Amino acid sequence: MAATSVFFSPLSLLRCSLAIRTYAPEAFISHRLGRNRRSPLPSISNSGRCLRHIAASTTNEEASAKAAAASAESGAPTIFDKIIAKEIPSTIVYEDDKVLAFRDISPQAPVHVLLIPKLRDGLTELGKAESRHGEILGHLLYVAKIVAEKEGIQDGFRVVINNGQQACQSVYHLHLHVLGGRQMKWPPG
Amino acid sequence: MAATSVFFSPLSLLRCSLAIRTYAPEAFISHRLGRNRRSPLPSISNSGRCLRHIAASTTNEEASAKAAAASAESGAPTIFDKIIAKEIPSTIVYEDDKVLAFRDISPQAPVHVLLIPKLRDGLTELGKAESRHGEILGHLLYVAKIVAEKEGIQDGFRVVINNGQQACQSVYHLHLHVLGGRQMKWPPG
Numbered sequence: 452m453a454a455t456s457v458f459f460s461p462l463s464l465l466r467c468s469l470a471i472r473t474y475a476p477e478a479f480i481s482h483r484l485g486r487n488r489r490s491p492l493p494s495i496s497n498s499g500r501c502l503r504h505i506a507a508s509t510t511n512e513e514a515s516a517k518a519a520a521a522s523a524e525s526g527a528p529t530i531f532d533k534i535i536a537k538e539i540p541s542t543i544v545y546e547d548d549k550v551l552a553f554r555d556i557s558p559q560a561p562v563h564v565l566l567i568p569k570l571r572d573g574l575t576e577l578g579k580a581e582s583r584h585g586e587i588l589g590h591l592l593y594v595a596k597i598v599a600e601k602e603g604i605q606d607g608f609r610v611v612i613n614n615g616q617q618a619c620q621s622v623y624h625l626h627l628h629v630l631g632g633r634q635m636k637w638p639p640g
Numbered sequence: 641m642a643a644t645s646v647f648f649s650p651l652s653l654l655r656c657s658l659a660i661r662t663y664a665p666e667a668f669i670s671h672r673l674g675r676n677r678r679s680p681l682p683s684i685s686n687s688g689r690c691l692r693h694i695a696a697s698t699t700n701e702e703a704s705a706k707a708a709a710a711s712a713e714s715g716a717p718t719i720f721d722k723i724i725a726k727e728i729p730s731t732i733v734y735e736d737d738k739v740l741a742f743r744d745i746s747p748q749a750p751v752h753v754l755l756i757p758k759l760r761d762g763l764t765e766l767g768k769a770e771s772r773h774g775e776i777l778g779h780l781l782y783v784a785k786i787v788a789e790k791e792g793i794q795d796g797f798r799v800v801i802n803n804g805q806q807a808c809q810s811v812y813h814l815h816l817h818v819l820g821g822r823q824m825k826w827p828p829g
Contacts, residue, residue, distance in 0.1 A: 512826035577784065578797070585778035589778025596767055608804065608806075609800060611800055613798055614797045618820070631806065635802070637702075640825040640827060640828035
């Protein structure tokens with residue numbers, strides 16, 4: 452598998468920055484996920500094993516978000532800067548001069564893409580948005596639709612933005628999750 | 641409780657359009673929810689009852705989305721038109737000349753607000769977005785931040801857009817869910 456087949460997520464990227472030195476990216480992914488990249492998650496009501504899996508996933512995301520929140524106000528560069536600079540490989544599914552979309556390393560659906568503005572411009576999170584950000588925010592949502600089309604999920608996809616620790620935000624550079632390819636559940640987490 | 645304390649959701653509004661003739665809105669809400677409007681949902685791992693509740697909720701949303709999808713392409717008016725016209729009461733938390741934000745009748749978190757463009761302009765769903773929609777899309781995301789501030793959840797909230805049946809979209813008028821006031825889980829549905 453080529454390096455360009457690596458998938459990144461806010462949570463996993465934090466770990467990946469350490470782990471990538473000791474694991475080939477593919478081994479790292481296989482080690483973490485233990486499943487095929489496009490395999491849909493099992494149904495919430497399928498089995499005790501599934502519920503434990505979901506509980507563990509939730510705990511990990513909450514812990515990661517808590518750690519990230521501690522430095523949220525620093526304005527320090529994030530792992531996304533290295534992805535934008537192509538210093539860390541990612542599987543890019545869309546790119547223009549304003550935004551970048553790439554696969555999540557820990558997909559929560561058969562299609563799970565992260566979509567970010569290339570220039571953070573104060574948008575560590577949606578909660579920092581000002582009226583002057585309207586253009587980039589609109590472009591991000593429009594590109595979410597383009598990504599869905601390119602991924603063949605235009606008839607069924609969910610866009611999610613996490614803001615802050617209670618929403619499991621783990622990288623303080625605004626990002627949209629575009630998920631699809633399976634039946635999404637309700638409530639949304 | 642005044643009529644202005646009614647909360648609307650895509651799913652429930654479909655039922656509400658029938659039920660409102662036989663229930664006072666408050667009674668209808670109590671009948672459906674059986675809990676306080678701001679009570680957080682129980683943890684996913686708390687009990688079998690909780691899991692059954694979630695499973696039932698998911699099934700209902702999926703069934704509602706399936707029914708709604710059948711007429712998605714018709715472009716017919718939706719229940720949101722009546723809310724925008726104030727023909728059906730809602731608890732409005734933000735309004736300007738372009739958008740309206742009001743509480744969900746079936747909240748999935750202590751704060752659960754729906755945010756819609758007043759003029760649908762072809763946006764039955766995000767998947768119908770064209771580049772000309774950039775301004776309203778950007779304004780919607782910016783107002784999501786304003787809503788979070790007004791609701792006191794600016795430090796932790798999730799924005800969700802469902803597109804199509806597989807994502808549980810049940811009203812074909814673009815709408816953003818703004819949820820907060822509890823720890824959100826992962827995956828997001």
